[in-house]
Amino acid sequence: MTTRAGFVALIGEPNAGKSTLTNRMVGAKVSIVTHKVQTTRTRIRGVAMEGDAQIVFVDTPGLFRPRRRLDRAMVAAAWGGAADADVIVLLIEAHRGVTEGVERILEGLEEIARGRKVALAINKIDKVPAERLLGLAREMNDRFPFVRTFMISAEKGHGVDDLRKWLAEQLPEGPWLYPEDQIADLPLRMIAAEITREKLTLRLHQELPYQLTVETESWQERKDGSARIDQVIYVAREGHKGIVLGKRGETIKAISQAARAELEEFLGRKVHLFTQVKVRPNWLEEAERYSEMGLDFRDGN
Numbered sequence: 495m496t497t498r499a500g501f502v503a504l505i506g507e508p509n510a511g512k513s514t515l516t517n518r519m520v521g522a523k524v525s526i527v528t529h530k531v532q533t534t535r536t537r538i539r540g541v542a543m544e545g546d547a548q549i550v551f552v553d554t555p556g557l558f559r560p561r562r563r564l565d566r567a568m569v570a571a572a573w574g575g576a577a578d579a580d581v582i583v584l585l586i587e588a589h590r591g592v593t594e595g596v597e598r599i600l601e602g603l604e605e606i607a608r609g610r611k612v613a614l615a616i617n618k619i620d621k622v623p624a625e626r627l628l629g630l631a632r633e634m635n636d637r638f639p640f641v642r643t644f645m646i647s648a649e650k651g652h653g654v655d656d657l658r659k660w661l662a663e664q665l666p667e668g669p670w671l672y673p674e675d676q677i678a679d680l681p682l683r684m685i686a687a688e689i690t691r692e693k694l695t696l697r698l699h700q701e702l703p704y705q706l707t708v709e710t711e712s713w714q715e716r717k718d719g720s721a722r723i724d725q726v727i728y729v730a731r732e733g734h735k736g737i738v739l740g741k742r743g744e745t746i747k748a749i750s751q752a753a754r755a756e757l758e759e760f761l762g763r764k765v766h767l768f769t770q771v772k773v774r775p776n777w778l779e780e781a782e783r784y785s786e787m788g789l790d791f792r793d794g795n
């Protein structure tokens with residue numbers, strides 16, 4: 495069997511329907527729909543299977559005009575793991591048309607695309623009469639050479655199968671990136687990492703070490719219905735470790751407690767959360783790799 499696998503970056507303004515579309519494509523409610531703006535740093539929205547292809551949907555938060563250096567780093571991280579996203583899908587809202595936000599995305603699109611395929615998906619077509627759609631499609635295609643234009647309704651499901659099928663065809667041949675049995679909880683792992691990251695930010699404010707990442711290393715379901723979650727907080731320097739740990743480990747303890755409470759609320763069950771702090775100095779080298787891809791974030795501009 496020839497398998498295919500690759501990354502699809504979904505871009506678009508907040509509320510364009512990225513989460514709804516991901517849920518449709520993945521076929522399960524895995525992508526978190528959070529309405530806290532700017533908290534969505536989830537790198538992987540979900541993984542869909544289409545025939546022999548595995549499609550990994552990645553998020554590119556703050557891809558355009560990231561505000562701070564840290565965000566830039568997150569942008570870089572959004573592309574990590576893959577040498578590159580294979581396909582980009584720009585999602586716009588049919589009833590809103592070419593908004594200022596869409597304009598801004600179009601301005602940056604060429605640079606971001608760097609020769610990669612970019613498709614346009616006009617979403618929420620259930621909200622406008624069909625004749626308006628053609629005009630919008632034409633206008634957008636005059637502005638950018640989209641390889642394909644899809645008219646969809648993520649909510650109602652119109653056009654979603656066609657889009658997924660097309661995406662699968664665009665992906666390179668290669669082994670799947672994730673074992674099929676892990677796909678379902680992959681976004682959950684990311685969300686769990688985001689929650690811990692958020693608690694770190696809340697607790698440490700300005701002190702939050704630059705280049706800090708949180709990873710969920712394992713997630714085990716227990717017989718009693720609870721979950722055991724193991725996370726590692728990676729920092730770049732030994733000194734940063736001390737900041738995260740705090741005096742006699744007080745800081746990390748408070749952070750873990752807060753993260754566990756939120757996880758329990760989110761999952762609706764008991765959670766045992768174990769966090770470790772480790773130094774991973776080669777993070778900067780990885781940053782070099784990103785910069786080769788044109789995603790340099792160190793200059794902070």
Ligand SMILES: Nc1nc2c(ncn2[C@@H]2O[C@H](COP(=O)(O)OP(=O)(O)OP(=O)(O)O)[C@@H](O)[C@H]2O)c(=O)[nH]1
Nearest residue numbers: 507508509510511512513514617618647648649650
């Ligand atoms: N009518 C209609 N509403 C839709 C459609 N797709 C999404 N929505 C709604 O649009 C709103 C935003 O959808 P989300 O999927 O949360 O948007 P998003 O792009 O993921 O938002 P962020 O994660 O904040 O960037 C939700 O209320 C959805 O129910 C659609 O095809 N038709």
